[in-house]
Amino acid sequence: MRQDTLRSHRVLREILGGNAVVSVLAIGLALLVGSILVVFTDPEVQAASGYLFARPADTVRAVGDAIGGACSALFQGAVFNGTRAGWANQIKPLTETLTVATPLIAAGLGVSVAFRAGMFNIGGRGQMLIAAAVAGWISWSFPMPHLLHMLVCVLGAMVGGALWGGLAGVLKARTGAHEVIVTIMLNYVAFYLVSFLLRTPGALQAPGSANPKSPAALDTAVMPTLSDLLGVGSFRLHAGFILVVAATILIWWVLNRSGVGFRFRVVGENPNAARVAGIDVKRVYLVAMMMSGGLIGLAGASQVLGTTTTGFGSGIDAGIGFDAITIALLGRSRPWGVFASGLMFGALKTGGYAMQAAQAVPIDLVLVVQSVIVLLIAAPPLVRAVFRLPAPAATTLPHRAPKAVNR
Amino acid sequence: MSGVSDTATKTVGARKAVSRDRKAPIVLDTFAVIALVLGFAVPRTGTSTFGLATRGDLVALPPLAVPTGGTVTALALVLAGLAVAAHVYVLFGAARRVPIWLIAGFAVVFLVAFLTWASAGRTVPVPGxxxxxxxxxxxxxxxxxxxxxxxxxxxxxxxxxxxxxxxxxxxxxxxxxxxxxxxxxxxxxxxxxxxxxxxxxxxxxxxxxxxxxxxxxxxxxxxxxxxxxxxxxxxxxxxxxxxxxxxxxxxxxxxxxxxxxxxxxxxxxxxxxxxxxxxxxxxxxxxxxxxxxxxxxxxxxxxxxxxxxxxxxxxxxxxxxxxxxxxxxxxxxxxxxxxxxxxxxxxxxxxxxxxxxxxxxxxxxxxxxxxxxxxxxxxxxxxxxxxxxxxxxxxxxxxxxxxxxxxxAGLAGRSRAPAAAGKPYLKS
The missing domain is CATH 1.10.3470 (ABC transporter involved in vitamin B12 uptake, BtuC)
Structure with a gap:
């Protein structure tokens, strides 16, 4: 494992150490790729390009309409819709963005904690499913007073996620099993396990139902929404957002100010040096994976107690576990960076649905834009080459350990 | 492994080799126990039929019908015997390991036993x-x-x-x-x-x-x-x-x-x-x-x-x-x-x-x-x-x-990736 760990650390350092300019340019390039896709598949552009040389202005206008329509649908769907009546309706898209961003940020924080310790947590899906199952089970089985019930559910979800993530941590620490493979496999194990429980009467299946779906959460466990607080509108934004903000502050403190965070960083930068310095590397692997799983569990709780409170199926993770990886990369594994990129992905997702409805642009476009952003951010030299930016000073060249250390 | 190192003597290497090979018989034990449970604790009655023919065969084999309970019990006993044989090989065999044919044979017998048990009263189309x-x-x-x-x-x-x-x-x-x-x-x-x-x-x-x-x-x-x-x-x-x-x-x-x-x-x-x-x-x-x-x-x-x-x-x-x-x-x-x-x-x-x-x-x-x-x-x-x-x-x-x-995790035999898999090569 020693050899294996060294390689990712240098790369992760580069990812973490890149500058904001590259991020902005990567986002710009990705949006360009998305626009090209929209333009080339737009029926009006295709029609107008048939007589491109006779009336080029038509093609230009069709291209402009396609991009402009997509962009304005994206903005209206994700931030502010001035065409609706009443301020509550006008700002509803913004609250939707925050709602969608809530689990994304929580899971992104989880992945970035693992990144800091030099590990890839690709098991977000499994950890969310287990967390959702635990939170859901507590939410309808054990009546408790308001607020307390919700907090117990959240805690249960975080413990469930932490245990499922910790499984990969234990295996890595004790047997050297690569956490990427283990977490990918555990995703499927969790999926089939939760699917089985959801269709088994007496486990997670709603009583009297034949569908693989859970019962609804009790009212006491449901996170209060913004509408409950203000008494207006139909906002879905729930208290999970506050928990996520608190988690961001806490993780920022843990990673940047506490001894635990320091040990994470040392192990992430160079596990061999950490071992020499007396840090229990195996313990760090386990703790980091458990923290990571716990935060992803928070995302699961926000899904079950915030957005889908009327009972859930085995698709409750909604791909957030994988989105979280791209969010952590885009946020460069820094808590506030993750917060910002989570908001951005939330906006893209929310706006993407509006775009699909209004402009018939499939939501899959968002996946393309997201993955292009991350690919480019992971390869700063490529972005620099595209924009002819000067390469940074030689200090970013990788420092190599003597070969003998590796062998 | 920690238990082994406690009792480590001069022949640490030999002991470790033996302890690693013992994983295979233990896995076989587990499956043999499962088969015995299927045969004795949760027996199923009826007849299990295996369809063997498809259209276009030169010689159409007749379907093979066996009584479920007896077959599963017999096969479970065979499996238990094979598991014991595996232990014998590890303890006294020349190579101190389970031969591959024994593991393969065990897998096939277990599969047949499981299929027989699961298909009580039904037909399993084997070619299908x-x-x-x-x-x-x-x-x-x-x-x-x-x-x-x-x-x-x-x-x-x-x-x-x-x-x-x-x-x-x-x-x-x-x-x-x-x-x-x-x-x-x-x-x-x-x-x-x-x-x-x-x-x-x-x-x-x-x-x-x-x-x-x-x-x-x-x-x-x-x-x-x-x-x-x-x-x-x-x-x-x-x-x-x-x-x-x-x-x-x-x-x-x-x-x-x-x-x-x-x-x-x-x-x-x-x-x-x-x-x-x-x-x-x-x-x-x-x-x-x-x-x-x-x-x-x-x-x-x-x-x-x-x-x-x-x-x-x-x-x-x-x-x-x-x-x-x-x-x-x-x-x-x-x-x-x-x-x-x-x-x-x-x-x-x-x-x-x-x-x-x-x-x-x-x-x-x-x-x-x-x-x-x-x-x-x-x-x-x-x-x-x-x-x-x-x-x-x-x-x-x-x-x-x-x-x-x-x-x-290395529990079912050792697996080792190519040493440089995943590592970029930087010429220095």
Missing amino acids: LLIGSLALGTPLIFGALGGVIGERAGVVNVAIEGQLLLGAFSAAVVGSVTRQPVLGLVAAMAAGILVALVLAVFAIRYIVDQVIVGVVLNVLVIGLTGFLYAKVLKSDVELFNAPDRFPVLPIPGLSAIPIIGPVVFRQTIIVYLMYIAVFAVWFGLFKTRWGLRVRAVGEYPAAADTVGIDVNRTRFRNVALAGAVAGVGGAYFTLDSVGAFNKEMTNGMGFIALAAVIFGRWHPIRAAFAALLFGFATNLQSMLGIIGSPVPSEFMLMLPYAVTVFAV
């Missing part, structure tokens, strides 16, 4: 079960071969899923527009190579972590094919998404053999290609200069560099080759088994192929058998669903993944 396993296994085998080639060359290929999916997509579109399945197959290979080249450029040229690139590439391909499927393919299904499938080409003579014939020799050209590919990759990797070079850059790139092999160029070419192989696996979906492209139709198969690579310990033939085993588990699950089995289908579906976790 095997044909379905091969159908599910074929794309997995292509994907696993792509994974083996990539990892042997030192590049971890997590993008198998993307290569399968883009291969399936391209094969559907090109095969449909040109009305030539062969061109669709070529397009699938090109698509696999395209994904592989992006992986290679980012992993080798820009030294981005291979796992990150692989994961992100999968998302990119899912997004891209999903977008184009909804926007283009659905707009004119007849033109874009109705490829001609490859016809079934029975091999004269061989295809008339009972059971084996319809399973192995009554297939399409892609499956025959698969047989050739498994052999070719094995032969190439272990018997040719190309294979020696691939393994050298995957195990010890610095040494390979020293003797004049261009490490990064070798990796680049072999990652592309791996992409082409995986792309053919994608074509199997749209030109053979399904016949049209669907959104996210590969549905995690690439990750099972990755599991098969690890379970097969980075060896093409073993990986192919692992892929077949996973295909068999999946198909067995759907068949048991039809004949009404008492085992929840989710646990059968979970099996490949759980087994892989055990394999990676």
Whole structure:
């Protein structure tokens, strides 16, 4: 494992150490790729390009309409819709963005904690499913007073996620099993396990139902929404957002100010040096994976107690576990960076649905834009080459350990 | 292992070797106990029937009917005997390990016992079960071969899923527009190579972590094919998404053999290609200069560099080759088994192929058998669903993944990746 760990650390350092300019340019390039896709598949552009040389202005206008329509649908769907009546309706898209961003940020924080310790947590899906199952089970089985019930559910979800993530941590620490493979496999194990429980009467299946779906959460466990607080509108934004903000502050403190965070960083930068310095590397692997799983569990709780409170199926993770990886990369594994990129992905997702409805642009476009952003951010030299930016000073060249250390 | 080190004496090495080999008998014990439980604690009565014939057989074998309870009990006792024999081999045998034929025989007997138990009062169509396993296994085998080639060359290929999916997509579109399945197959290979080249450029040229690139590439391909499927393919299904499938080409003579014939020799050209590919990759990797070079850059790139092999160029070419192989696996979906492209139709198969690579310990033939085993588990699950089995289908579906976790953790034998897999080579 020693050899294996060294390689990712240098790369992760580069990812973490890149500058904001590259991020902005990567986002710009990705949006360009998305626009090209929209333009080339737009029926009006295709029609107008048939007589491109006779009336080029038509093609230009069709291209402009396609991009402009997509962009304005994206903005209206994700931030502010001035065409609706009443301020509550006008700002509803913004609250939707925050709602969608809530689990994304929580899971992104989880992945970035693992990144800091030099590990890839690709098991977000499994950890969310287990967390959702635990939170859901507590939410309808054990009546408790308001607020307390919700907090117990959240805690249960975080413990469930932490245990499922910790499984990969234990295996890595004790047997050297690569956490990427283990977490990918555990995703499927969790999926089939939760699917089985959801269709088994007496486990997670709603009583009297034949569908693989859970019962609804009790009212006491449901996170209060913004509408409950203000008494207006139909906002879905729930208290999970506050928990996520608190988690961001806490993780920022843990990673940047506490001894635990320091040990994470040392192990992430160079596990061999950490071992020499007396840090229990195996313990760090386990703790980091458990923290990571716990935060992803928070995302699961926000899904079950915030957005889908009327009972859930085995698709409750909604791909957030994988989105979280791209969010952590885009946020460069820094808590506030993750917060910002989570908001951005939330906006893209929310706006993407509006775009699909209004402009018939499939939501899959968002996946393309997201993955292009991350690919480019992971390869700063490529972005620099595209924009002819000067390469940074030689200090970013990788420092190599003597070969003998590796062998 | 800690318990062993406590009692360590002068013969630490010998003891460790023995303790490692003892894992196999313990695993066999576990399965023998399961069989005994099935036979004695939860017995099922009735008659289990195994259908052995298909249409077109030279000699139509009659169905084999056995009494469920007695057969399961007898087989469970056989399994217990085999498990004891395994312990004897480890304790007193010359090599102090369980011979491979014993493990293979045990697996077959256990499977028969389980099938007999599960199919009480029903009929199991044996050729159908095997044909379905091969159908599910074929794309997995292509994907696993792509994974083996990539990892042997030192590049971890997590993008198998993307290569399968883009291969399936391209094969559907090109095969449909040109009305030539062969061109669709070529397009699938090109698509696999395209994904592989992006992986290679980012992993080798820009030294981005291979796992990150692989994961992100999968998302990119899912997004891209999903977008184009909804926007283009659905707009004119007849033109874009109705490829001609490859016809079934029975091999004269061989295809008339009972059971084996319809399973192995009554297939399409892609499956025959698969047989050739498994052999070719094995032969190439272990018997040719190309294979020696691939393994050298995957195990010890610095040494390979020293003797004049261009490490990064070798990796680049072999990652592309791996992409082409995986792309053919994608074509199997749209030109053979399904016949049209669907959104996210590969549905995690690439990750099972990755599991098969690890379970097969980075060896093409073993990986192919692992892929077949996973295909068999999946198909067995759907068949048991039809004949009404008492085992929840989710646990059968979970099996490949759980087994892989055990394999990676070293609980079911040792598995070691090529030493330099996943590590970029920087010339210093």
